[in-house]
Amino acid sequence: MSPETLPVIGPIINTGPNDRLFDGLLFLGPILLLLIAVLGRRPFTVVFAFAYVIAFLAHIVHNNLRMDAAPNDESRRPG
């Protein structure tokens, strides 16, 4: 069973840019907030939040490098 076929999760994944890491970050967002709300400002939550932001930014750069390497790959272009 793929995540795209799951109820609730599936439709959300299908509306994004079809990128597993971004989908993962979207679902991790509420978990991050919940952890911060429960645990407060601790080394673990700070590292988690920092990793979250870095993963988002680094993945954009990574996608850009991949796009530059294969600029004619139509499958990765928006509909």
Add this chain to the structure above:
Amino acid sequence: MSRVPIQTAVSPGTRTVARDVGRILEALGGLLVLSLVVPLVFGEFFVVPALLIAAAVPFGIGRALYVRYQDASAPTKYHGMVIAATGWLLVAVFGALPFFLVAWTGPALGAELVPPAASTPTLSAFRDPLNALFESMSGFTGTGLTMVDDESVLPHTLQWWRTFTEWVGGVGVIVLTTAILARPGSGSLTLYESEARSKKIHPSIVSTVRTIWWIFLIFTFVSIAVLWLAGMPLWDAINHAMTGLSTGGFSVTDASIGTYDSAVIDFALVPIMIAGSIAFPIHFLILKGELRNLYADLQTRWVFLYMGAGSIAVTTLLVTNGVYPVSLEAVRYGLFQFVSAATCTGFQTAVGLTTTALGEWPASTQLLLSGGMVVGGAAGSTVGGIKIIRALTLAKGIRFQVADVFYPESAVRRLKIGERVLTPEQGHREFTEAAIIILLWILFLLVAIVVLLVSLDGQYPLENVVFEVASAQGNVGLSTGITGPESLPSVAKVTFLFNMWVGRLEIIPILVTLRSAFNILGVYR
């Protein structure tokens, strides 16, 4: 028996409008039900009855309209405009209910049962329905001017509702309704375009609006993480990330972002506000890896050029007028305030608590910021103002017209805007449209300036008044101190309500709706 004559009395156009406005009101009811989580988390049970009523009223009316007219025909462009204007007005009216009802029912539930937040003078201001409506309209239009004296003493639920209205309003209530409730082929494109949007991400409009919300949601989570890492408490980070990204500008603190007096937070908010002023289709391409759109796309390129040039100009004026010495402090306040103004966010760091207040900045600086508020950011984003593309179309169109004199009559010339080379008809149409909207924008600004000058009776200098009006109509929210429950006369509040409404929908849908209303009433033929 009695249903038949009523059915025939309602015109097909009115049925279409009623059906789609009903859908919008249903969505509003849903937003209020979602917001019930906040009083439950914070133990603010005294707001629950008010919130339930506030949710039930628009949902009930919306459901009744939808059920009664669900077989109405798809909207035309004209209907789309009327639906947008009417829908936004009613959303503001019903969105005011939480403020109004909590202000009245909070203290009545028993002083010993409720925390002090239920009976502050700040909350009491919302007992005046005009103040509640002002707050709601300011929220949904993403303006950020407020009737709240001290945001920090409001119940968390109302802090959240203010934030939520801006977050939803930034993307658009019709975009929200389309994403949740629309069926493909039900005239969604017409409605989408009537809410001051045109570019699509996918061929399907329903897919497009759902992707817009996907992008907005992930950007919100990242923004919250950034602000929390910069030092904000979590609740503040959630609210400011939502109102910063939606370029709304409501705050949960008394002195906006100036409360923190933190350069790290100031600089962390700048990219969040700029992200809110870039069109969603460009964000989509950037997420896919096409970073070159940051400079290749005409509007996005100009967002950076214009924010950069404006910030340098404001900083220079602050230094040359002696507000700040040449320092990082001048850059910090100059950059933040210009970006906040030009992205139509309205966050304020220049507050009297920590530095020279915005209302005491030199007139030249205030007028420069007013210019930024009039232009705004990219079309298709969350910003207000006339939008960069219209300013560019007007500037290039004027240059084209003037240069025409220097060419022979037989010359074939094309207006070029970015990568687009327009046919003479296209060029003429787009130039005319931009010119009309900018002219009307200035006209409405002038009317509001006159109203404010008369109603305030010379209490504030002209630059303060121009600044405040530009802020209201541009859906910005920066204030020189004129706006407040006591300081702003009722006639000026009503004028600002109109400015915020026309500013969000870019004037034309409002004029079309008013003309229709006057036609129906027989006032105008």
